[in-house]
Amino acid sequence: MQYQRLRPSLLAPALIAGLAAACGSSSNDRPLDASPAPPSDSGSAADAAPPDGTVSTACQSPFTVTPDQNAEANATAALLALSPTATMTWAPARGTLSSIQGLVVELPTCTGSVNAYDLFLNYLAGSPALFQIDPTEWSTSTLPCSEILANGFHTLVIHRVSYGPFPLDNDVFSVVADVQNGTAVFRNFSGVYIPPPTAAMVATLQGCHAIDVLTGVLSTPFSYQIFAPPPAAQCTAAGVGSYTVTPADTVTLDPAVRMRWEESSVVTIHPESTATLVVAPANYTAQLEGSDANCTDLDGNPHIGWVRTFDAFTGNVLYDHRSPDPYCTVCLK
Structure with missing residues (x-):
């Protein structure tokens, strides 16, 4: 397996408690045609956000400039x-x-x-x-x-x-x-x-708050690229898999909100936060170990997971980085 470790892993400090209660029982390697669970609409908002966990209309991100x-x-x-x-x-x-x-x-x-x-x-x-x-x-x-x-x-x-x-x-x-x-x-x-x-x-942004949307964020399965085992050439694609978080896994949340804009015919600004999922070794499978979600360290030990970036004000999943190390990219060609 080829990979590139660009910088040491920097996992967020806040461990999410109560993951077992939030996730319930779920299976590993979810079938490809399985439908994601709908995001949660409930949750307590941070910093005096509305008590029902909703966000005011002014904070319905992303924002267009x-x-x-x-x-x-x-x-x-x-x-x-x-x-x-x-x-x-x-x-x-x-x-x-x-x-x-x-x-x-x-x-x-x-x-x-x-x-x-x-x-x-x-x-x-x-x-x-x-x-x-x-x-x-x-x-x-x-x-x-x-x-x-x-x-x-x-x-x-x-x-x-x-x-x-x-x-x-x-x-x-x-x-x-x-x-x-x-x-x-x-x-x-x-x-x-x-x-x-x-x-x-500025007035709009000052009135916005990150809300507790982690349960909904984690309910969407995590995808990974499967690579064919030897004697196939390294990094030979062999399908796509899907993983659903379990209570045994570890999740860390970076509570910081950072803005990132993208440009098309207009500029759209996304308020981003990240959650890092580290798969418990008991949940490893041959497919996961042979996938781009596995960033093997210099001693050959597997580290399987994802860094999920989501909209901090709505909980919408924006994109995933496959591997729990944000600076590790697996199978560069």
């Missing part, structure tokens, strides 16, 4: 004020720029121990119509200007850490720091990101 219709025109005008020859590539669904060509920003104060990242964030904040970046929502780092002046080309990269009251991981923005005529400059601005949330969106 509609760009400001004037954003591109405002950004174009702001860029023209900075440089009449610079050009911009626009991402219409996101409502933000993708890249700027021809804009060179001289940095006469970039000397010695001055942090180039501070200058970068200050410059972005100084043109909100063009960049639409709130520095308080983004990470920073440290790069002394002396490094740029001594060595020239550096790429400065910042990452979005929050969207309103919740963490967000998608967004990235970068610039090249270089030296021109003995002075540090910024050039080649580019990014993949969405604008800061509107006041109305």
